Amino acid sequence: MNKIIKKRILSENVNEYVISAPAVAKNANAGQFIILRVDNDGERIPFTIADFDRNAGTVTILVQTIGASTYKLALLNEGDSISDFVGPLGNPTDLNEFEHVMLVGGGIGSAVIYPQAKDRHSKGLKCDVIVGARNYDLLTYEDEFKANSDNLYVMTDDGSYGEKGFVTNKLEELIKAGHPIDCVFAVGPVFMMKAVCDLTRQYGVHTVVSMNSTMVDGTGMCGCCRLTVGGETKYACVDGPEFDGHKVDFMESVNRGKFYRDRECEHYKKEQEKNGKN
Amino acid sequence: MVKTERNNVIVRDGDVRIKDFAEVSEGFTYELMKAEAERCINCKNAPCTKGCPVGVKIPQFIKCLQEDDLDGAVRAIKIDNNLPSICGRVCPQEKQCEELCVRKLKLGGSVAIGGLERYVGDYALAKNEKAVPSTIKLDYKVAVVGSGPAGLTCAADCTMAGLDVTIYEAFHKAGGVLTYGIPEFRLPKDEIVKKEIAKLEEIGVKIVYNTVIGKTIRMEDLLEDFDAVFIGTGAGLPVFMNIPGENLNGVYSANEFLTRVNLMKAYLPDSDTPVFCGNSVAVCGAGNVAMDAARTAKRLGAEHVFVVYRRGRDEMPARAEEIEHAIEEGIELKLLTNPTEVLGDTHVTGMKCVEMELGAPDASGRCRPVVKADSEFVLDVDQVIMSIGTRPNPLLVNEYSALEINKWGTLVVNEETQETSVDNVFAGGDAVTGAATVILAMGAGKQAGATIIARAIAKCSK
Numbered sequence: 001m002n003k004i005i006k007k008r009i010l011s012e013n014v015n016e017y018v019i020s021a022p023a024v025a026k027n028a029n030a031g032q033f034i035i036l037r038v039d040n041d042g043e044r045i046p047f048t049i050a051d052f053d054r055n056a057g058t059v060t061i062l063v064q065t066i067g068a069s070t071y072k073l074a075l076l077n078e079g080d081s082i083s084d085f086v087g088p089l090g091n092p093t094d095l096n097e098f099e100h101v102m103l104v105g106g107g108i109g110s111a112v113i114y115p116q117a118k119d120r121h122s123k124g125l126k127c128d129v130i131v132g133a134r135n136y137d138l139l140t141y142e143d144e145f146k147a148n149s150d151n152l153y154v155m156t157d158d159g160s161y162g163e164k165g166f167v168t169n170k171l172e173e174l175i176k177a178g179h180p181i182d183c184v185f186a187v188g189p190v191f192m193m194k195a196v197c198d199l200t201r202q203y204g205v206h207t208v209v210s211m212n213s214t215m216v217d218g219t220g221m222c223g224c225c226r227l228t229v230g231g232e233t234k235y236a237c238v239d240g241p242e243f244d245g246h247k248v249d250f251m252e253s254v255n256r257g258k259f260y261r262d263r264e265c266e267h268y269k270k271e272q273e274k275n276g277k278n
Numbered sequence: 279m280v281k282t283e284r285n286n287v288i289v290r291d292g293d294v295r296i297k298d299f300a301e302v303s304e305g306f307t308y309e310l311m312k313a314e315a316e317r318c319i320n321c322k323n324a325p326c327t328k329g330c331p332v333g334v335k336i337p338q339f340i341k342c343l344q345e346d347d348l349d350g351a352v353r354a355i356k357i358d359n360n361l362p363s364i365c366g367r368v369c370p371q372e373k374q375c376e377e378l379c380v381r382k383l384k385l386g387g388s389v390a391i392g393g394l395e396r397y398v399g400d401y402a403l404a405k406n407e408k409a410v411p412s413t414i415k416l417d418y419k420v421a422v423v424g425s426g427p428a429g430l431t432c433a434a435d436c437t438m439a440g441l442d443v444t445i446y447e448a449f450h451k452a453g454g455v456l457t458y459g460i461p462e463f464r465l466p467k468d469e470i471v472k473k474e475i476a477k478l479e480e481i482g483v484k485i486v487y488n489t490v491i492g493k494t495i496r497m498e499d500l501l502e503d504f505d506a507v508f509i510g511t512g513a514g515l516p517v518f519m520n521i522p523g524e525n526l527n528g529v530y531s532a533n534e535f536l537t538r539v540n541l542m543k544a545y546l547p548d549s550d551t552p553v554f555c556g557n558s559v560a561v562c563g564a565g566n567v568a569m570d571a572a573r574t575a576k577r578l579g580a581e582h583v584f585v586v587y588r589r590g591r592d593e594m595p596a597r598a599e600e601i602e603h604a605i606e607e608g609i610e611l612k613l614l615t616n617p618t619e620v621l622g623d624t625h626v627t628g629m630k631c632v633e634m635e636l637g638a639p640d641a642s643g644r645c646r647p648v649v650k651a652d653s654e655f656v657l658d659v660d661q662v663i664m665s666i667g668t669r670p671n672p673l674l675v676n677e678y679s680a681l682e683i684n685k686w687g688t689l690v691v692n693e694e695t696q697e698t699s700v701d702n703v704f705a706g707g708d709a710v711t712g713a714a715t716v717i718l719a720m721g722a723g724k725q726a727g728a729t730i731i732a733r734a735i736a737k738c739s740k
Contacts, residue, residue: 023494037450043542043551044450069550084450086488216542216551219448219490220671221514222534226525233518233525238673252525255624259527260552267550 002085022057030115031093037084050111062111068271098183106188121148136161194250207245284387292606315343325378332721366396412440418734421504426454428510428707431723458541492677513708523620532665556661563665564594588616696726
């Protein structure tokens, strides 16, 4: 059992949890993920480590309520415990060879780029950040990015905050203006990552993405998280979660991500009904 | 000698059992057990024991059954095998002990050793007698990585000898392949696996869940805290065929399919973990895992389940009993058939196959299948389960490269001690042999346990 030390509501559907997990925090690094089970019958779901504190023995995750399991998690509060929490899994991000890194986060993808910003900032390495959200309410981690980046660009689809437009608009504008970028690290919804990669490919800018596939064990045993990278099948859990974005078959990943969607919607509805909410 | 026919364990009817996940075999009744035990003639040279990978003293335990001394039978088995209720169910006895039984050919068939072992194991579990570990505790800490058959056995032996043992398990449940791999209908989880594990905890084995050695705890740190480490991480990495369409929705590795169903209980309607239940399912491969996947798919409601295999019936690597049970349950064998492509736009709509014929024997001695000309056809399926084998998981070795591996990725060990290339780090089971049997894994766990115990005694008597 792992206790929820802190819960913060970031937007209507996004919660931040600080969870007691000393063993995970001890070896955690930016870019890795954990797998949790909310309760004894829960499914195993992966979340990126958004932050960790080795001294406090805590790991922070951002959770968007999109299905039955994340809904169950949303019902929990500070002091409650979750059944299982395993990690750190996957490989840490390694962008140290690049001098000018542009971190691009869409929606909850900010959870993945934030530890990278923090890591680079603490090492005195340069990093600029573009974050995007549909609207102001869905924007996460703005203050955290402000404190851990050289330049921060905020985009909203509806213009309710920052600049109106997509992260790709800002990225293209910066590339065209000759802003130094050796590497783009883009994380967010698959379509956003695809759009970023389509853009950077034109300009020959190396781009790394973090794939958030469905997983079961997270240690290479099942192959559920497989994707095609450069024509080869890779496992997001042990080969990734980060890959060369110009080589990822995003449309295949979009399709795989939809596999259980109908069943999940149904199950989510049932779970809500169980809790007297419609 | 009288030619009495072999008594077989009671098996539920195929059409009944495909409607649930309850155990297929119901084992022996007391009367049947007695009748079968009487058939053993207690050969002096015990060929059966020579066929057992861990050398269970079979004539001794059966003699106890003949004398109605069930406790004696438990003791006789447990000298060599800690988990008879599991081995009695999943060992390929027909290729091991029963293969060498003198009754096999002319005297009514081999003694049903597996069924008798299961009876004894279940008796011991039901009796729930507490094992008493050595009262002399040795100041020697052992970490066991993985809670499958190898790890459980090593942990049990070391604990009984008075060592301080901690098992680290990556999953949230213990048992390894016994829990995530072998289905409920062959090996009940609550009645057997869970109970065996509870007994280990009762004697003092500590189990730490959700801990991936190499990730959560570095091997270097583990070696600081423990005197010896046993690696029993199995061969859990699935192999795919590398044919087009394998990443379509509806294509599973057998590992994923079985893990969802067995470990995550996706067969229960309200399970949080989903699994796709196809109407027409192709299982590629013909080993025990393929049979498990096929029979599971049938139980999930598939109308047609095809086992697709490029060689013939005689070459199928699964146990004869599993193949027979599969056929009884309506599994259709598509032999001499090789998949070449999974068809579909987003989800599987069919599988392109070619027919094969057997040519000259290859290096393995098995006839090499060759493609028949103009034989391509499409198998009408909406789900494909790849079950063509597994490899050891490289996760630990990738994080700790001091461990020597061979070209197949399995850990290199000293065969007598089970020690790896790193001092006081031992290994056994599928991580060393590649995908093999539960009993071989247990044998390796036992062997490693013996070495570790000897080291502990040597260290503590200094």
